[in-house]
Amino acid sequence: MPHLTRTLSLAAVVLFGVAYMAPIIVLGTFGELAKETRGNVPMAYLAAAVAMFFTALSYSHMAKAYPVAGSAYTYVRRSISNKLGFLAGWVILLDYFFIPMVIWLIGASFLHDAFPSVSLSLWLIAFIVVTTVINVIGLEFAKSVNSLLMIIQILIIAAFVTLSIHYVTTDGTTPLFSLKPFWNEYAHLSYILAGGAVACYSFLGFDAVTTLADETKDPQKTIPRAIILVTLAGSVLFIVTSYFVQLAHPSFIFQHIDSAAIEIAKKIGGDVFVSFFLIGLVVGQFASGVSAQTSASRLLYAMGKDNVISKNFFGKLNNRFSTPTNNILLCGVIALIGTQIDVLTAASFINFGAFLAFMFVNLSVINHFWVREKQRSGWQILSYLIFPVIGLGTTFWLFISLDKLAFTLGIIWLCLGIIYLAFLTNMFKKDPPEMQFD
Template structure:
């Protein structure tokens, strides 16, 4: 049986998760969130952070119970039902397979606007080829590249926040501390929750690191800690950044919501800072795409190794690099769809798969610990029943807060998964293929 090598420490896993989240994306999507929430972006990130923290606790509990690759797919399959586990994995495939494509497409769109003489397809292909080659060589190289580029990204983000503070303080008419970015006279909970449903796109890295369990040292301690740290750090970065940006530009009126951050960057830092900001965004998209493709390939490897997907293509590792080459190549092929799609279409239904998988992971905690393990004490009531229920209801609420197109496309993907499962199990008469994982 093929096994991945354990080389990643707590710091490496946290770095990978933060890079996957792409902290600078809070600026790239600021205009869209401001428009949806009517100028209350920080409130949307607070709601998203609280919802994600409950789900992160559930991921941490399940990563302790099952320290193997596969994420929600493994947790639901082993704690509830093999068929439902397959559908959890199918939901994650929607998220993981299309996320790298969307990330690279956004990066290519930024570069296309800065260098209109270069066809956007060139940038898309460049992202795909370079990122795939790095992931084929292995996570050690990807970890080094991520570390260097994360420094650049975070420096740009810190500079943006610092210039917002200087802009507000220099004006003298606005206080640096105010509740207005969170609650103004037009506060609306449905609008904030609609914004939170979009804002959760930025948190997807916290669950992705659970797919790296079999490459992490002491995973039963490291992965749960990493999941919680990533969620907390990410939420703090998003809330603080959104607060000061909203303070520097109150309301939701922009020349273009898609490029709102450029407008704000020019107001607070001039033309030179706009160029620096563009570099930071591109670096952020590259690091995020690197981590997204790595996590997607590990999920495909886990499903292929079980025989749920063709084992010959997905369930084997490269003899030279020890990486799942077939899975990495599939991610690259799927990303080629970016040559024919726009950003809106490619990203509209990604969160549907994430919210469905998050809900099932919360449910798996209840089945594994509360029902199956009979953990019924007062403390266990909070940890294994109430908290998972809160996480499940929060993610379902966010799911129904998505726009109708996202829900429709997500349901179509889920229906396709049910059809494939019916074929795989001969009309649901037998269980999907299963492999006993060895965490040693």
């Protein structure tokens, strides 16, 4: 009988999480964040990093307590209640469904701008087909592809930062070390929080690695370490990169917000560098798409094993490759919706579900370690009470900074989940089916 095999090392899991973040997206979304924060992009990433670090600590604690696939769904279900666990899985499922589509749509949009004779839909379909084939074949193949694509991304980011530094030092009007990118004359806390709420989208890689627990060597140690390492790596990369880019272009005004990074690339490196940057950005979106589709399919597999959703469809593995092929293909089919909607509409779903799930996980740590197990001495006070409260508070602060469209769409999805839970539990009279952790 096919089964998931434990082949992934710490390095491979960290690589997966960082690839899921698509590090080069810090450049791809720079214009939108610059506009949102009034030219204080690094501060938005710093605010997001603080919130995400404390939440990542909570994830690492829960990953050690429950070293199995399922992400927030598993942690909340086992530590608080089956019904809340289902809702945590439901809201994060929305993210996992839509993140691959958003990633592929961004890449397709850039390619369509560069080659307008080829339709955006055709580029999107090409992304979907190639990524789906890689994931059906299996994680070992995907790991090899991601290693190459990550190297290309990092080189492009390093070149962008180096050219930004060269531009600033040559220009001579701005010091290389300044607080202005973090807090300029237009800065306001509401702008920073709104930008931070958007920037958190880039940090979802630490959640994604938890879905690989069933395929990781010694997951009880490896997954918690990977969660922290992915969060720290992303924080440093996003803050440092956005700092030097903001120095090179202090203004938050661009000819085209969506392609602001191309405008900056031309400013600091000319037309030749613009070409290299475009290639790197598309490669980054492709690498992130591989990871995003993998995570979505694994979360569906975890819920399928539980029979919360159809076990016959979602809980099956391919006989040849031992991968959840049905789920991988479903993610690809859902992404075809991207041919009919734009990036902003799709992305508006994502952070609502992520923040809600993050708050659930912070509460899980408090309930599991502090309340149930009564671990309340010394360092445990910080680890299992104060830090999760900080994670909960900062995440809630970003949550209420989301725009109205995100709330509206998110509430609709949450209500659908509550209705389905009522159906599944005979109007909440019984628990959802129990997950089998094998």
